Amino acid sequence: MVVRCFVGLFEVVVEDLLGRIGRLRTRSGKVVETPAFLPVINPIRQDIPASWIAENLRAEIVITNAYILYKRLRNEVLEKTVHGILEFNGVVMTDSGGYQILEYGEVDVGPEDIAVFEEAIKTDIAVPLDIPTGLSSREQAVESVEKTLRNLETTIRILAERSEKHALWVGTVQGGVHLDLVRFCAEKVREMGFDMYALGSPTPLMESYRFSKLFEVLFTAKSTLGYDKPLHLFGAGHPMMFAFAVALGVDTFDSASYYLYAEDDRYMTGTGTIRLDRLDYLVCECPICSNITIEELKKLPRKERVELIAKHNLYVCFREVAEIKQAIKDGRLVELLEIKARSHPSLYQAFREVVLRKDIVEVMEHHTPLYSRRGINIYDDLSLKRPEVRRARRKLLENFFKNREVEYALLLPINLNISKRRLEELLSKHGVKEVDILLYGGPYGLLPLELRYTYPFAQTEFPKHLSCEEDVVETVVQQIRESRYRNILLLEGRGVYIREAAKKIEEKLREVGVKVEVLYIDRES
Ligand SMILES: [Zn+2]
Structure with missing residues (x-):
């Protein structure tokens, strides 16, 4: 008989502000250290394959889209599992059709189909079909919260009928910029008994540099959901804001920006992006930038150029996460925020507002250790x-x-x-x-x-x-x-x-x- 020592799905190792180094354990026993950045992998195109990311960046976890798999590769993925399709043995999280709803308005599957499918393809972390709020009006936001909650209840019911679950299931909080709706949705999600939580659709806020609002939404969701389970942030965007998301309690976050920016010839740095035509030097020492000159990069055919910029962008994202984890261990996450806040005036403004909010710093103080090894x-x-x-x-x-x-x-x-x-x-x-x-x-x-x-x-x-x-x-x-x-x-x-x-x-x-x-x-x- 195999006796598995299972101390829980999530364990906090060190805290600093609301950020923490944690260990997230999947139901199959794989462990991921958090905070973790999940590169978004398009399962059809696999522009930068998950296996390349695992080999070169030691990625332990990636995210792909269950809805696309369901529509385009259903039989193949049912046969091979999602890990087989991605040729990746680490932890795989699958988003549902939420992103497609945000982009195209609707999808033609129900929450039952997606829930059963995600379990069948052996995903490690599964997201029920949710309805993103985006930057919609209050009326539409109410509707998206109600629909999301109905879908989550359906998913929980479907899962309860099964004798065993393979995945960790994620309860997604919607509500957009309407803080009362975010709080209401978070309260309901908390009662449902999910393994993890996620905050949906903040991408429009990031694209318009509305960091103050984004941080307010994040803190509202986090303080309502509590601190015992991990929180995922969908579409975390640019690495310059990763440290802020972590400091406000985000444990895992995904982004497709590394590729989307590359397609637009945008080269990431830790504090912003630079358009390739305005870049005179490769301001990075990653293996990509170390092996090419800026002139050579600019002259490459588009496909190769996009691939190299995307790989460089990935290095920037992973380096950022390593820096955040080191700062948490050293008890100097706030100092990293002070540096990162200088990336953009809107980010500085948002940082200032966070630091001056008594309720936020009180909670942060509660979670910050009494001693740190660095001054x-x-x-x-x-x-x-x-x-x-x-x-x-x-x-x-x-x-x-x-x-x-x-x-x-x-x-x-x-x-x-x-x-x-x-x-x-x-x-x-x-x-x-x-x-x-x-x-x-x-x-x-x-x-x-x-x-x-x-x-x-x-x-x-x-x-x-x-x-x-x-x-x-x-x-x-x-x-x-x-x-x-x-x-x-x-x-x-x-x-x-x-x-x-x-x-x-x-x-x-x-x-x-x-x-x-x-x-x-x-x-x-
Ligand atoms: Zn580089």
Whole structure:
């Protein structure tokens, strides 16, 4: 007897923001590491064969279309299975006819036919026939959600009649840009008991660079569906937004862009696409770009040129995913977002809106580990909203400053090197006995001297201008107001920014009625 140790279909290994490294196990026991990018394979043309992608990019998972297989290769795929047709032994996900409905308006099969067919061709991950909303009106969106939910119920009923399932079944959430419909659909899908979830039809949002809306839709779906099962994003488009999708809770995503862009002579980079006629250098070291010059590429016959650009584009997509996974392991996904946000102003705008949304960052903080093996780099006011900073500030406030019963607080510049002897002299000169020594000028507000070598304070790097950022000064004022210090001594520092910080702290404290005595460093020495 074979005993299979089955600990569940999805296991989260490491989290960062809402992104996670996970292990997705199929019913046949194959395991895929997530987040995973699924190249879309056209089962008829196989322009870039799945076997090439597996061999050259170590792809563990691809997606193809069950509806096209049903219409064009039914008997052959029933005989050979979908893996046989694709000549690919990894994990295969099959989309239903949803994409065709989005493109052509309708398909001529029912959800029952597709469900039975997907099981019969031994697909590993199966999508029921859903009705994409696209960018339709509210009325049409309501209709697509209702039809999708009816189809999902039919699929669940068909599957329940079978003694065994081969595939992991995916519940698709529709609703387009209508957040209440997305939430409603996600609630219903969650109740149905699917193995995985997917968010449908965001492609039109991406094509029109409406990233803010896309992220809102994603967060709405994810927060309603919960965090226990994997979420797939259909049509993830350009690699510059992969990191954002992952940071908002997407575990797997597919895209046909690598080929569609290539057909249009568009060469992908990590931050955008460049039209071949405007490209003067091959800005990539992938095996394709390393073996050809830009002049040679431009002169190739169309078919060969498209194939090479598509292969290069695939390398870019896979490299992006590797970078995202490394960032999650290092606990610096937010820093990757900060870099990627600079790819396009709309993406930057959307990133800003995500970071400033209290409900989103609260959930992200909950899923971000308490420690990371890499330090924390802070660049600007947006970095100050990242989970580690929020958390450290809150803990300082709750565990240190709140109702602190010490008479004196001595505020020292964070960049000051002062010996213990000099510090004692300074305190006795001012008749101070009971005192908290607090460092100002760092991103966390005031830092108690005794915590300066602990995480995350010692591991944080930040530019000097941040010392006098309004957000930082406000934090200092809040910390002082929560405490019960009766005397504040502030030692002015050296350097433009730290002096500016001292000045602002003094002004703000006086504004709220806190008395500050400023000591000048040169007069103290
Ligand atoms: Zn390349």
